[in-house]
Amino acid sequence: METITIILILLLAVVVSGVVSRMLPLPVPRPLVQIALGGVIGLAANWRVTLDPEIFFLLFLPPLLFLDGWRIPREELFKDGKTVLELALGLVVFTVLGMGLIINWMIPAMPLPVAFALAAVISPTDPIAVSAIAQRVPIPKRMMHILEGESLLNDASGLVCLRFAVAAALTGVFSIGDAALNFLWVALGGIAIGAGVTFLVVRIKAGVSGRFGEDSGSQILISLLIPFGAYLVAEHLHCSGILAAVAAGLAMGFAEGSAQAMAATRIRRNTVWDAIQFTANGIIFVLLGEQLPLILAGAAETVRITGHHEPGWLAVYVLAINLGLAALRFIWVWVSFRFTLLTHGRTRQQPNWRLVAAMSFAGVRGAITLAGVLTLPLAMADGSPFPARDLAIFLAMGVIIVSLIVASIGLPWLLKGLEMPAESSQxxxxxxxxxxxxxxxxxxxxxxxxxxxxxxxxxxxxxxxxxxxxxxxxxxxxxxxxxxxxxxxxxxxxxxxxxxxxxxxxxxxxxxxxxxxxxxxxxxxxxxxxxxxxxxxxxxxx
Structure with a gap:
């Protein structure tokens, strides 16, 4: 009964967050409101939600990433595919290396492999949070498509980096060659499995419907099961379940291009998926807020790991990490834009600094960062506690909240009056x-x-x-x-x-x-x- 009560309270908080975010005079993103409501619930209630990372990943991420891949405009994604790959792969590796060294230098008590693990979980951006901000801040369409494409793909690269960083922390061994081969298997295998599962299910579904008729309820349920099936198969074969869910969504977009389903099925299915997206997104951030009181309560103990005694140092570290992330992202985006201009023969033209800054501020962290940091093991191979685990969780949560606040404040200022390149009209x-x-x-x-x-x-x-x-x-x-x-x-x-x-x-x-x-x-x-x-x-x- 208590579990059911908790679920109902979380759902009620999601509903209330939608109302409160519309009532506020300032454009506060809904995720921030949901985090605040979660914090109130965590302070007022005497129960705590224990987040199992594996269950968290399985319940929330496959359907959300599947839906993002399904609905993203494929032409826009392919048109800016080079830029998306530069951000989703190159920027992640650049961020992991740069922030890992910065965090280890700033907090010597955090071992280098753990610092790299923390850098890996804070490197992926979150399409959910960016979309929530976009509801109140008019982000140009092309920029939004690039951000969505980046966030769909950088999750896998960030989590793969996390896997190798944790393995290095546990064993003390790291091989670049093994990491590169494993990354290819994890990425390509996940994409192939996700697309294969979708096309197989759609083909079977079309054959059965064509012969025996179509039932809307069954069709909707099948669409809900596809991302979970792709994710579980990929994880069983030690591939990326995240990329499998994204690839399944993209494949679903291609497969549904024939418009084989009945009109009533498509309308009802869209409604169901809209409700799932709103609910799952909201619960993720409410749960994040609900965890904050417990983490803050242990801040005094956590700060001792850094060699200090004042909890205020934790805030300093969170701000410094956010500044480091923004600086590394700004450098990468500027170089990427500059290289694009050079390849188009515009050697004297410099990238618009406001546009580059807007792309940097829009790198908001969210659900992937939260779920990833919670997968850090509790103990080492010899049974000793995993070093600086609580500190890493605190810093990751701080990065999520600060990045949301900075984006909600900085993006409107940067985008105001900014002239974007002309976009082709549909x-x-x-x-x-x-x-x-x-x-x-x-x-x-x-x-x-x-x-x-x-x-x-x-x-x-x-x-x-x-x-x-x-x-x-x-x-x-x-x-x-x-x-x-x-x-x-x-x-x-x-x-x-x-x-x-x-x-x-x-x-x-x-x-x-x-x-x-x-x-x-x-x-x-x-x-x-x-x-x-x-x-x-x-x-x-x-």
Whole structure:
């Protein structure tokens, strides 16, 4: 009963955080509100949630990373793929090496392998926190896509670095060659497993649905199980479950490009996933806040590890680590932008420092950092306590909170009045797809009307209704916007109109899907148009 009560309280805190964040006059990110509410719960209640890292990873990360990979615009990700890889791989290694040395120099009591382990868990950025900030701060789309792509991929590289740092701390042995080979296996294996599991499940699901019909509830449940299946298979084969979940999401985006599922299934599935995303994101940060009182209570003991006696030194270390992370990220992003300009022949142009600074401030830490630092072992191989574990957990949590606060304050100031490079608009291709879909619908209505009216006594009624529907589509072509029309009162007219409208909507969807497959229309625009058609179809298919 106590466990159920705790879960309900956490869910209530997530709901309250959404209301409070909208009520505040200042643009405070929702994660900060959730951390604060979690802290209140931790102080007011006499129970504590024991976070098992393996359970935490399994319950929260696969579905969230899967959904991020599923919904990220693939064209934008591939367009800036080079930049994303530079940030997700090069920056992580640069951060681990640089911050590991800085932390060990700053806190000599923390052994070098443990310092590298701490640097590894604070190197990945968090798409959840960045998205929450973006709700209150208008981050340019292209920058947001780069940040999302980076955070999807750098989780795996950061956690792999953590694995080798912990192994070095436990055994005292580290091999660069073994680490490189293991990284390739972990990364490539995770990607292959995630994509393979998704395509296999989708193929089986399509075959069963095509033969026996589709059940919306089962389809939604299958989509929920895919990320967990990919994660567990990858972890069983000692690959990256994180990358497997991301790859499964990306593969799901490709597989769903054919729009095979029923309209009602897609609408309900989107609603379910939206609820899961909101709930899981919120619980992660509420749990972080709930852990803070216990960690702060041990601050006096933790600070002694550093050789000091005043707890204020912990705040100094947290701020210094955040400054170090920002400086290393600024240097890497500046060099990356400068190299991009050189490759495009603009040798005299310098990167915009405000843009580079905004990219640096947007490197917010979150759930991966929290979950990663909790995986630090409790004891060494000889049974002695793992050195500086509590200190590492405290510093990691401090980095999460400070990075959120700094981003929520610094990003609006840096982005205000900042002129970004022109972004290609999707309006033209969306409108072209809308017109093409309307033309396909007119042709299909005309064809179906002839088939249905053949041999019917009231064939004129079919012609009249079909003409009315085709007029709607013709006006859509002329005005570039759909025109809604109420269903006829008579049951006969309503049934005929329903059949013809459903035929037209299916034709529109087929045309949009074709354009998306042939890259004449972006996946983001295609998803928007398909959702419009789904909503219209549910009106007539019910």
């Amino acid at each position: 309006l033209a291709e969306i409108e072209a797809a809308r017109i093409a879909a309307a033309k396909a619908a007119i042709a299909e209505v005309e064809r179906v009307e002839h088939v249905l009216a053949e041999g019917q006594e009231d064939a004129d009624l079919y012609v009249e209704i079909a003409g009315r529907i085709m007029d709607i589509y013709r006006r859509r072509i002329e005005t570039r916007s759909p025109i809604a029309e109420d269903a006829a009162a008579a049951r006969r007219v309503d049934r005929i109109e329903k059949e013809l409208r459903l035929a037209a909507l299916r034709a529109e969807r087929a045309e949009i899907t074709r354009r998306s497959r042939q890259r004449e229309l972006g996946s983001d625009g295609a998803r928007k148009l398909i959702r419009e058609l789904d909503l219209m179809e549910t009106r007539y298919a019910g």
